[in-house]
Amino acid sequence: MDKITDFINNQYKPLQVKDFIADATHLFLDVPYSHFPILEQDVFLGSISKEDADIFLSTDSINDHKYNLNRFFVRNDMNWFDVLEEFSKNHTNLLPVLDDKNNYLGFYELDDVLHFFNETTFVKEDGSTIVVEKETADFSFSQICQIVESNDAKILGVFISNNSATKTEITLKISQSNFNEIIQTFRRYNYTILSEHQEDAYLADLKDRSDYLNKYLNI
Structure with a gap:
């Protein structure tokens, strides 16, 4: 490069x-x-x-x-x-x-x-991008790395994309491995997932429950 x-x-x-x-x-x-x-x-x-x-x-x-x-x-x-x-x-x-x-x-x-x-690993390498948010006083890059790597994936790039006195937004690109597990692990550590992902089983389950409830109410 x-x-x-x-x-x-x-x-x-x-x-x-x-x-x-x-x-x-x-x-x-x-x-x-x-x-x-x-x-x-x-x-x-x-x-x-x-x-x-x-x-x-x-x-x-x-x-x-x-x-x-x-x-x-x-x-x-x-x-x-x-x-x-x-x-x-x-x-x-x-x-x-x-x-x-x-x-x-x-x-x-x-x-x-x-x-x-555009020639950097962050853009050029195949992977998936996640945007997460957490209380500014509570987040750490070491914890973010630990969450990703504990799920057998690698971080290709990470940066703070928005920041305030109370909340910090972090954008990271990861290799595509155990993607749903990574999302769920972030939630267990009290990170809010700001980006939408088809692989997100949690949101898929919520949608299924919502569809079922709407169907029940319309009977």
């Missing part, structure tokens, strides 16, 4: 702060980016947004608006999940990449990082 740094892109040179807003506007007509990096010689200053480029006077220099630049970036040693989080936090489809000495190395495109995500 490729490393995420293999996706650092230098297809387009960053704009310089001495360039004009018109240069940014013309660039955004040619590329589908929401932002684009701005340098002062070799020093990264931030990124201009397409929205701002459309508002500012085309005859202005970028330097006239350098305090409006967006200063988000990622480091080249950040893992792909943190990079994906930065895309979401900053509502962008382009992230400048700097090294530990703040040298500009290029940028990541959102589509490339999503492609990288």
Whole structure:
């Protein structure tokens, strides 16, 4: 599998702060980016947004608006999940990449990082996804792993998909083995199953009982 740094892109040179807003506007007509990096010689200053480029006077220099630049970036040693989080936090489809000495190395495109995500075990390997929820103070990853592995299955990926002061939602992908037993074990440990599964014998039994009750009441 490729490393995420293999996706650092230098297809387009960053704009310089001495360039004009018109240069940014013309660039955004040619590329589908929401932002684009701005340098002062070799020093990264931030990124201009397409929205701002459309508002500012085309005859202005970028330097006239350098305090409006967006200063988000990622480091080249950040893992792909943190990079994906930065895309979401900053509502962008382009992230400048700097090294530990703040040298500009290029940028990541959102589509490339999503492609990288699609090649991870979490997405690529065959398995089933379960979404469970438990009191925030009571859940632990070690317990989740123990529940899955005690049923002769393996965890292919797990992450917290929602979190509050009282409840934590966990999404996990597991190898397809003893799936119904895993679901029932989570329930015995007081996890709520948020996802729906055809293999869930408990819900199937509830449906059968409900159908029987409705049939009885309609007699």
